Structures are given as C-alpha cells and as structure tokens.
Amino acid sequence: MPIATARRRSAQADYWPGFVDAMATLLLVFIFLLSIFVVAQFFLSREISGKDTVLNRLNLQIAELTELLALERTSSSDLSASLSAFQANLSDVELERDRLQGLLAVRVGAVDSADTQIVTLEGQLDKELSISQRALAQVELLNQQIAALRRQIGALEDALGVSESRDRESRTKIANLGRRLNVALAQRVQELSRYRSDFFGRLREILAGRSDIEIVGDRFVLPASVLFGSASDEINPEVRDELDKLADAIRQLEDEIPSEINWVIRVDGHTDVRPMASTSRFRSNWDLSAARAISVVRYMIDRGVSPQHLAAAGFGEFQPLDDAATEAAYARNRRIELKLTER
Template identity: 70%
Template sequence: MAGTRLRRRDARTDYWPGFVDAMASLLLVIIFLLSIFVLAQFFLGQQLSGRDTVLNRLNSQISELTELLALERASNRDLEDTIATLSANLSDAEADRDRLSGLLDAASSEAGEAGGALATLESELDEERRLSQRALSQVELLNQQISALRRQIAALENALDASETRDRESQAKIADLGRRLNVALAQRVQELSRYRSDFFGRLREILSQRSDIRVVGDRFVFQSEVLFPSGTDTINPEGREELVKLADAINELSAQIPEEIDWVLRVDGHTDARPLSGTGRFRNNWELSAARAISVVRFLIDQGVDPERLVAAGFGEFQPLDEGDDPEALARNRRIELKLTGR
C-alpha cells in the first residue's frame, strides 16, 4: 500500500521538468522578442531620423510589438496561474501546454514578420535616399536657372532704363521741333497772307472796272456769265481777256513768292440750285461746276502758269452765296472763285 502511494507521487512529480522547460522556452521567446524590439528601435532610431512618414510607420509597428509583448506578459501570467492549477490538476496542465505551444508558434511567426518589416523599411529608406539625391540635383539646376533669369532681368532693366532715357530725350527734341515748326508755319502763313493781299490788290487794279468781278472774304469771285455761256464749260472771248490778265498777275506773283512757301491757287466752280435737264453734255450741276473749274485751270496753264500751283474743284449748287431763289440770287451763286492758299 505504501509502495503504491510512493509510485503515484513519483509519477506526479515527473511533470515538473516539462513545466520548467516550457517556462524556459517562454522566457527565451520573450527575451528574443525584447532583443528584437531593442534592436529594431536602435536601427530605426539611426536610420529613420527626420523621416516623419517612415517613423510613424515604425511607431505603428512598435505599438503592435508592444501589444504582442503585453499579450505575452498576459500569457505569462496565465501560464503561472496555469502552473499553479496544474499542480492541482494534471489534465488542465496538458491543455495549458498545448496552448503554450500555439502561443510559441504565433510568437515565432510574429518575430519573422517583424524581421520582414525591418527589411521593407530598409528598402524604403534606400529609395528615399535616392529620391532625396535626385531632388537635390533638381534644386541645384533650378537655382542655376533662377540665377540666369535674374541676370537676364537685370540686363532687360538696364536696357529699359536706357530706352526710357532715349525716349525722354526724343520727346524733348520732338517738342522743340514742334514749337519750331509751329513758329515756321506761322511765319509762312503770315508771308502767304501778305502775298495774298498783294495778289488781290493787283487783281483789283487790273479788274477794277468790272462790277461782276469782286472780292468776297479771302476769295476773288468771277460771275459765271463773265466766263461761260449758260450751261457750258467753254470760255467765251470776253472771259479769255479777263483770264489773260489773271494769268499775268499769277505769273508776276509766282516770281515774288519764295520757293519755300508751298502755295496753290484753288479754282472752285459753283452753280445755282436749278437742276440740269440731263439730256445735254452734263448730267448734273456737279459735273458742270467741275468742268468749268477745269477749263479755267487749263486756260491758265496755257498762259504759262505752273500747273503744280493750280487746283480745280467743283461744288455744284451746295455752297451758295445767297439762299434766295430770285434771278439775282441765282446769278450770284453761279460763279468761279479763286483762292490763294497753302497746299
């Protein structure tokens, strides 16, 4: 009976070495995990300084490892409780050993995953280094381009300043030339006015006996009947005599006026407001007035007047001297006007 009890006691105590081995293995795994954790922190601290994105990823993985360690510690406490329970119940010890085996497998798998994560991080660090080097090269190139652009802008600003200086000088010269030109034009106008007065005075002397030739403002006016039969542009003999006198006066004046005064004698043809029949040579008063002015100009050219000093224009009935429609008003509106003016 005593022998039987002794054998049972010996059989019960044979399980303790297994428990001790399990505890030792568990402790080794924990130490291994802690070593991995410490090494991971060391390498991550050396490799990932300044890399916020990668550091956040490592912190996340460290948090996972911490959670695993907490789980392992909790498992250790459970194992201690289990060992205490195994001392009372061997069947529970068998179940705990199986659970510990499963936890060891999980820990080994997680340790392998941690190693893979470290390798991935190192690869990402290498890629980040390459990208940083490429970015530095691009920044250097951009700095060179910016320096070149600044030099070009400085050159353009210098050119613009020089151009503005030349522009101000040119504007000053233009303003001075404008003042001088205005003075010269005013002098020419005064000189032309003097010669116009002399010309009209000479015409008054020559044609003073004619009541149908008169001065109106700055124009010398011939009534059309003096020069042309009604409705034609052919100068009559009496008109030719008067125009010969006019040509002599113009030639005399041309010799007196300085060459720098650019003058012309404008010959303007005017009609009254009565429309033409349209069946004759001229269809309307425009054509008749222009043809009469051209006839006068041609006759003056034949008398030696410089054609470059003559201008012919036709105004039809649209520039009347008298707005009435009586015979006297109509006669006053039928006329040839001579005006000495600038070109």
C-alpha cells in the same frame, strides 16, 4: 226408327266427354296463363320497383343538375361580365400597345439618330484631340518664346533705364524743335497771308474796272455769266484779256513765293439750283461746275501757269451764296471762285 233414336243417343253420349276434355284443356290453359301473369306480375313489380328507385335517383340527379345549371348560369353571367370587362381591358391594352409601339418607333429613331450623332461626335472628338495635341505643342513653343521674350524684355528694361536719360534730353530737343517749327509755320502762314494780300491787291488792280466781281472772305468771286455762255464750259473770248492778266499775276506770284511754301490757286465752280435741261451734254450741275473750273485751270496752264499751283473743284448747287429763289440769286450763285490756299 229405333235405330235412329239409338244413334241420336249415341251421338249425345259422345259429345259430353269431348266437352269435358275441352273445358279441362281450357282450364289448364287458363291456369297456365294465370301462372304466367302472376310470374310476369312478380317480375313487373320488381322491375317497377327498380325503376322507381332509378327514377328517384334520376330525379335527385335532375335536381342536382338543375342546381348546377343555376350555378353555371350565374357563373356564365359572371363570366360574360368578366368577358366584357376583359374585352374592354383588351381594347385599352391594344390601344396602349399601339401607343407604346409608336413611342418605341420614335425611341428607335431617336436611338438611331443618337448613334449617328455619337459617331459624328466621336469623329469630332478625335479631331479635337488632334488639334488639342497640336495646340499643346504650340503652347509649349509659345512658352519657350515667352521665356525668351521675357529675357529680351529684361534686357530692354536695362537698356531703357539707360536710354531714359537720353530720352529726356531728346524730349527737350524735340520740344525746342516743336517750338521752332511752330514759329516757322507761323512765319510761313504769315508769309502766305502776305502773299495772299499781295495777290488780292494785284487782282483788284487787274479787275478794278469790273463791278460784277466781288470779294467774299478770302475768295475772288467771278460771275459765270461773264466767263461762260448758258450751260456751257467754253470761256467767252471777251474775258480772255482779264484772264491773261490773271495768269500773269499768278506767274509773278510763283516767282515771288519761296519754293518751300506749298501753295495752290484753287478754282471752284458753282451753279444755281435749277436742274440741267434734258438736251444738255452735262448730266448734272455738278458736272457743269467741275467742267467750268477745269476750263479755267486749263486756260491758266496754257498761259504758262504751273499745274502744281492750280486745282479745280466742282460744287454744283450745294454751296450757294444766296438761298433766295430769284433770278438775281440764281445769277449770283452761278460763279467761279479763286482762292490762294495751302496745298
């Protein structure tokens, strides 16, 4: 029992120093930690103080950057507006460039055409110069010829002065000859008129029994119905006796009229206005009138009349004696006319 109590006392006495040691150790640890905390607090304060400075400096930089950003945004807006204006101007410039390129192409084409024209004109100019040189040579030759002609004209003027007196004499002679010729022509006309009167007188005697034959002015008018059948150029046999007498009168006239008088018996054929039938061998009244006049002339030639004193002419329906649209007028217009006239 005492031993156990002694042991408990001994155990209690041993615990306290350990506790004191533990507390001392704990205190040392606390002091150490406190020292570390103080040191850390010191460094942390310094660090926080430095960070505040840096933060203030950063805030200042942020403010400056904010101002710069505002300025940049303003500048960006201005630049955007400027860019839009520049793009618009660029579009205008591109359009102007395209227009100028088109004009340039046109001008280039015009220049090429002008170059071609220049080459052509230069060739023409060379030809003109060559022609001009030849023309100058010809002008020089012409000047020489003109000078020679002037000398000849001078000589001719001298000769003209001499011949003027002769010319006056010749004019006097020509005037006398003209008067004599007029007198001779008048005599020939009178003679021809006399022979025409004699010829008409003979025709009147030959055709005295024909009441259908008339005299119109200086012409004997024979109805075509007496000489020809309808639309025919063949002479009717029953009138050949009168035509033979007419041929005899013309042959007698040839013997009487002097050879120096040019005369002719003109035989004119005429028709009415009505057109030819489609079955006729004559295409027109003109053809029929000419064929009838030629038939009379050929008949006279066959009867011995000289061809040089006969002439045939066809007038168709264009020289009527009567313009009326009646059978009597048509019959009168269908005719053969004989006229003694000058050739």
